[in-house]
Amino acid sequence: MPEFIDSLSLCAKSFAFLTFDYGNLHPRNAFSLRLYHNHTTDNFFSNPTSKAYQAHLLESFGKSDLTYEVNFSYLKTLFSKIGAKEIFFGRQNKILVDMGLDQVGEWYIQNFGLESFMRLSPKIRTLIDPEILGERFLGILFARI
Numbered sequence: 121m122p123e124f125i126d127s128l129s130l131c132a133k134s135f136a137f138l139t140f141d142y143g144n145l146h147p148r149n150a151f152s153l154r155l156y157h158n159h160t161t162d163n164f165f166s167n168p169t170s171k172a173y174q175a176h177l178l179e180s181f182g183k184s185d186l187t188y189e190v191n192f193s194y195l196k197t198l199f200s201k202i203g204a205k206e207i208f209f210g211r212q213n214k215i216l217v218d219m220g221l222d223q224v225g226e227w228y229i230q231n232f233g234l235e236s237f238m239r240l241s242p243k244i245r246t247l248i249d250p251e252i253l254g255e256r257f258l259g260i261l262f263a264r265i
Contacts, residue, residue, distance in 0.1 A: 129202035143190030157184035207261040213254030
């Protein structure tokens with residue numbers, strides 16, 4: 121990550137960097153590597169504080185997405201070193217609502233109809249529902265202007 125942020129700093133005088141992901145503000149000092157496949161996740165490590173892993177999951181490499189919890193304080197440190205300011209940080213559901221998700225919904229209904237919106241609205245609920253991704257995902261925006 122430091123190499124990416126350094127190269128971003130060199131190639132762009134001004135930029136905005138927005139990300140949403142699983143994570144914490146501070147490191148948990150635990151292995152959080154997970155495999156995501158067919159809408160399910162499997163923890164690669166049986167015990168998050170042990171190096172023992174579930175060997176049968178090795179068969180899933182190349183067939184599953186890998187994910188882990190982002191240490192957002194590390195991102196804050198890296199971006200501050202290149203002069204970027206933190207614009208916001210928080211839970212995904214609050215950020216999306218604050219950014220006008222309801223207005224996007226209204227626009228969509230006006231342009232594509234209520235029936236289409238109702239068919240797709242479960243996808244939106246997935247992003248903001250506290251039991252799904254809304255509370256688990258954090259978002260952060262950095263900018264250098």
